[in-house]
Amino acid sequence: MAITVVGSLAMDNIETPFRKAANILGGSASFFSIAASFLTDVRIIGVVGTDFDREYLDIFSKRGIDVSAVKMQEGQTFHWEGRYGYDLSDPETLDTRLGVFSGFRPVVPRRFKGDMLFLANIDPELQLNVLSQMDSPGLIALDTMNFWIEGKKAALLKVIEKSDVFIINESEARLLTGEASIFSAADSIFKLGVKILVLKRGAYGATMFADGRFFIVPAYPLEDVKDPTGAGDSFAGGFLGYLDNTSDMTFENLKRALVFGNIMASFTVEDFSVERLLNIEFSELKNRFAKFRDMTYFGGLSI
Numbered sequence: 001m002a003i004t005v006v007g008s009l010a011m012d013n014i015e016t017p018f019r020k021a022a023n024i025l026g027g028s029a030s031f032f033s034i035a036a037s038f039l040t041d042v043r044i045i046g047v048v049g050t051d052f053d054r055e056y057l058d059i060f061s062k063r064g065i066d067v068s069a070v071k072m073q074e075g076q077t078f079h080w081e082g083r084y085g086y087d088l089s090d091p092e093t094l095d096t097r098l099g100v101f102s103g104f105r106p107v108v109p110r111r112f113k114g115d116m117l118f119l120a121n122i123d124p125e126l127q128l129n130v131l132s133q134m135d136s137p138g139l140i141a142l143d144t145m146n147f148w149i150e151g152k153k154a155a156l157l158k159v160i161e162k163s164d165v166f167i168i169n170e171s172e173a174r175l176l177t178g179e180a181s182i183f184s185a186a187d188s189i190f191k192l193g194v195k196i197l198v199l200k201r202g203a204y205g206a207t208m209f210a211d212g213r214f215f216i217v218p219a220y221p222l223e224d225v226k227d228p229t230g231a232g233d234s235f236a237g238g239f240l241g242y243l244d245n246t247s248d249m250t251f252e253n254l255k256r257a258l259v260f261g262n263i264m265a266s267f268t269v270e271d272f273s274v275e276r277l278l279n280i281e282f283s284e285l286k287n288r289f290a291k292f293r294d295m296t297y298f299g300g301l302s303i
Contacts, residue, residue: 001138002041002066002075004112005032006130007098007120007233008101009046009070011053013081016088016227024273025056026080028120028143031230034277035237035264039245042237043112045069045130049077049100059278062148063237069109076126089202101154108133116244118236119163123143124155131162141240142194149176161193167236170199170207182207186214195256198239198261200232208258213298215255217296220266220288227272231265234277238264239302263288 004096012026032044040175043066050072060067073115076099082091105125113135119127121143131140142163148156149172168187179189182199186209189197197209232242239261246253261284270276270298 001247002043003036003114003118003240004043004045004108004115004137005029005036005118005120005237006045006106006127007032007118007122008078009048009056010042010078010080011051012079012229012273014227014229015083015085015093015094016146016281017086018226019272021227021272023053024218025053026229026273027078028122028230028233029234030056030060030211030274031268031277032118032120032182033060033065033238034199034274036241036244036267037240037284038264038280039260042066042241044067045102045106045108045112047071047073047100049075052077058131059274063278069107069112070271073103075214077101082229084228088225089201091229098213106130106133114138116240117141118240119143119159120233120236121148124148124152124159127159128155128162139164139240139243141236143167143236144172146172146175157192157202159180161182165196165198165240166194166231167198167200167239169232170201171222173197173199183214198258200235202228202231202267205262206235206258208254210254211251213251215251215258217255217258217292218293220262222266224271225269226246228269229272230274231268234268235261235265237261250293259289259292263292 007029008027009029013022077095078101084091111262114140115148116138118141173185177185179185207216242257242260
């Protein structure tokens with residue numbers, strides 16, 4: 001199996017209380033693809049400018065990620081500049097330049113058309129266009145943000161209706177539905193057509209709803225957080241990569257996939273850009289999985 005991701009490839013400037021970094025690899029497709037590549041084959045559909053460092057394309061290729069559908073066009077790569085405060089929560093956006101991404105028109109190669117599909121955080125109208133090019137994808141997963149909820153809700157609702165998995169922030173679920181309770185918000189979202197809902201909760205972990213049940217997983221406790229950028233996309237890559245690898249959509253396996261997504265996000269925030277993801281040993285993945293189990297499993301405890 002394989003996953004095709006349609007999303008942004010970016011050059012970021014990031015400032016935290018600990019460090020400044022300029023022109024580092026960013027973008028939803030970057031974090032997602034590297035995180036998912038630990039468990040499955042990944043293909044990227046995206047666009048970059050002539051200023052994009054070709055060494056970054058080599059990074060993807062060395063991970064076995066297919067970048068044949070990443071187009072290089074004359075102009076600047078999508079650029080985001082942000083600054084985090086000491087709590088490392090929502091960053092302040094200092095600059096955004098769309099560059100060649102402003103004219104991005106995804107084209108799905110024939111061999112990608114039956115893959116699991118992840119529609120990263122891009123214009124819902126582009127997401128709809130991608131869906132129209134697919135042939136019976138294995139699974140359709142969707143991400144979005146408040147900008148699209150507020151600005152292109154009608155198109156977004158059409159994408160949600162066609163999606164199997166919806167991965168968004170908890171605050172975005174409330175914005176989309178107008179519901180204060182996440183349980184009421186989940187009920188409203190399921191009526192839109194999705195089968196699995198995952199609410200990202202940042203430093204508090206994630207909540208998943210499926211099959212009339214829910215499962216909450218805490219964030220992995222870390223001593224050293226350097227840069228939260230890309231954590232949500234890494235989470236999605238780990239979650240969907242696990243599902244594609246196991247081909248098991250039972251609720252119990254969805255729970256394991258949710259834990260694996262949290263593990264990938266926990267590695268991402270330990271360094272800038274994708275640096276920590278590129279240096280993960282498989283033994284570290286197994287160790288964090290075991291620690292998650294010990295941290296959350298009650299065994300035979302009874303009252």
